[in-house]
Amino acid sequence: MPRTGRPTDDPKTLNTRIRFSEGDVQKLDYCCKVLGLTKAEVIRQGIEEMYQKAQKQK
Template identity: 60%
Template sequence: MSPRTGRPTDSPKRHDTRIRMSDEDIEILEYCCKATGKSKADVIRDGIREVYAKIKK
């Protein structure tokens, strides 16, 4: 059996981060996921990149 498992990717996700969220934050996140068809992780990554782009201007 191969030592590598899962799908091959050009952008491996090796780090985990945990956050605490309010009920309201969860509702907003779930709404965004349903509206965009993206996963929670993808919506959060997009948000991080959006904030980073604003800071870098």
């Protein structure tokens, strides 16, 4: 079966599972709605922001 979707230089092959509170889910959904992003995109941007913050503290 041929692969579907667009080719990418950064394939997303790993999965992780996260437990959220109801408040966390509401905040995530709000961000997705207002910013027009997927949940994965919002989470990735949050990780990048925290990574940059951590790098500055080094």
